[in-house]
Amino acid sequence: MQDKPQNKGLTVNLVAIANHQLEKRKLKSFNELVQHLSDAHGRTALLGMLRGIEREALRIDESGYLATDSHPEALGSALMHSRITTDYSEALLEFITPVHNNVEQLLNGLTETHAFSVRHLNGQRLWPVSMPCYVKDEKQIPVARYGSSNTGMMKTLYRKGLTYRYGALMQIISGVHFNFSVSQELWQSLYELSDKQLSYDDFISESYFGLIRNYRRLVWVLPYLFGASPALCSSFIKDQKTDLKFEKTGHGTLYLPFATSLRMSDLGYTNKEQEELNISYNSLPEYLAGVNAAIKMPSANFANIGVKVDGEYRQLNANVLQIENEFYSPIRAKRVTRSGEKPSEALARAGVEYIEVRALDVNPFSPIGIEATQVRFLDLFLLYCLLTQSPKSEASEEARLSANLKAVVLEGRKPGLELLTANGSRSLKSWLEELFDALQPLAVLLDGEATDYQVALAHWRKAVEDPNLTLSGQVLQNVINKGQDHGQWVMTLAQQYYQFFVDYPLSSETIAQYQAEASSSLNKQAELEAAQRSVSFDDYLEDYFGAQS
Template structure:
């Protein structure tokens, strides 16, 4: 893996093409629950002063009406994406009154999951589709799991890099096929090495006990209202968080675009007995979009996804299959409750170097046995990542997390040096050095720091997170939103309300027909 990476980096530098990496594109999506001043889940509708969640480009909701999602445009500089995200928070706080954006991935105290409001998107067919999909998630997995929040880091390589890489590899496929194959190469290596991101940046070692009310678990009690595991890094990414036993049979390990899309297509059209028992339409109300393993492709939970921007009304899977991969969405990033935005510049710099490394490292496929090892390693890291002497599966043997982590960072440092040369800076290398320190001293990891703060303060998970949410709001509001940016957001907000009204007025078929046509794509 390391040799393949060094060879490709050397060729890019030798051919004067390393500068093409300066055009990397970034986008950030950040979820966050709206809570009241007491840290209780908001029961109010999505504020109209934030626009229409259906049509606003940058401010929407995820599963719950209370689960805000801020989405940045695509930027060539990650610092611009982070600044835009900060401005979205500042604009949002003008509309939220006394409400706060919850600063943690794991939710606030929710005594009864029936009190979690499902997001609504108006009366249009597309709005009903989004609501029914979320209703299906409720029936399939329960509401509580859908209150988990995270950060999605969207990443793509510049278009003018692909011909250079294709020539370098002497590949004769179409450029679209080559690009898709290379993104799947990145995805495979991300799945092999992505556990290191959970160790370095996981920030959910504890959760409010209400999250697991009535469920069996192996967590320990930190105090009366908080559960934890002493060496956990990211309980959000464990079986306690996003899990789906029905999906385990799909066996998707991301070797090829064609097999990936075919597997998801098959899952969307394969009935599942337990979901069939829920019913499709009962007493005139839809309970789910279909009774298959997946309602739509977004229901497949994964730490990374290949993506393609879809046309209006087009299924994302159809867009991906016909026009190839456009970018990847990194989905295993916890919200760090110690940071105002949940992510910072150093983490973004490391992510860039790590993802380029995954693109240029070896091209080996993932066989079934390795797929199982990958899953086992992820489970070990999310639940026991900081455990002294923890071993991970490595081929037919085992290797210590610390040793293997340093070997991965050795590769990332090679990439970071090239990225630094482009910027005549040392920020990428510095980001790698900072992560090395965490491998040598687990107490420097966000998960350890969060746990230490909880233990020292003797606060519950919800009390600690509420205090942090208040502090982050005050920090962000210390910097005023510029008049130009405020006017831009205000214009988008009004436009989104008009766009939703137009969509609702333009519907020409009933929802039954719309849903049938959509699923038939």
């Protein structure tokens, strides 16, 4: 393990940010900033966005049942491979793209990773929706294994802890994560417009947290447009107690008529213990203080599970969060970590580098779970969140944000749905229309002589006018209006996409590159296991958690 980073000087700067009053800065409105950036240099700065995608997908057999075998060796080491890994389960693949500036290259690369992987699954398919279905016995869901190194065993034990805490079924829900950052050229332009009371690096971190606050105010937009889990197989509920008033088809499909994303409802990955944390997004120091407190906060419920029982570990510890990765949030502030460094330590060391959007369902109408018009809408949406004034959030606003998200998740397509504002309520539709109107000049600016952003905006604006054109609306049309069983509809898609990937043209050079990384990743895992053999797992954990005290 590396020594804990020394951040004394930076801590002083971060405290200065926390005490800095946002209203004193010379902020410009969104429209003014877009106008200011409406020249060649500004457009280039805006177009310098960097993106990455992480797509999760369950492996299933030809009958649709969850795979219970190990992660295929032909795909390399799930611990060390840069593009192909696993999330909670051996059966839950996660495909990770490198960072790209070009949307087409981003999606082409993700498609290649899918195609290579599918050809090495021994006939297994990928489940192309967020909510799992055919699970014979929850106890048979295989927790991800990462080898005999202490690093690998800790990752497995963390997942074992999640099983004890929340159950395995909830952990195999799939999603898509979208990583996003803007160019240094844009930061320089925005910094020049500020009062420069903050250092350049601190200005970037504070601005990303401004983006995060605005995103949380508008996060309901994403499940409205892109939520794709309004229905699920009744087998997923099993013995769960729920207050949701599901309707049921004759084929055993459960659905809510106006729901958008059951994945983001209480049926999905939620943590009741975390609801009391009240972690603040008003500044980086406040956020880090909240996260650090949470990972040290004991939980009576989790203590009842036990940490090490009869010589066998059940979880990493009995705190509200075993590690900070367990903190659920629809958006995260991120920085690439150094070896042995925790995410919060990386943020404390050098500030926010990018943000991770975590509110996206798998798009069942795309073989890779996301498509280009979604990416371009996300570009526009996140730039809007960045360039719009972002006051600090209070407790009363937090309650409204939670209520609005819940309303859209459960009944976002309901005609006349009203959402809460500081001044009362307003219709979801009028709010969306206002947002799309605001995004139009930005789309024109980014396009220049092209039309990609304007086409994407126009495409999703149709879903504002007609909720049936949202992803959730399209899912229900296929499942309810056409009278199909949800599971069988998904299996049909799985088969279509399986054939698509088998037939997808991969060059011999591309195949060789994936084969080489698979082999290299296995060698790296073996080297790590050899290097860590002299340190016991107990000592490794004591060192890891001792470093955060």
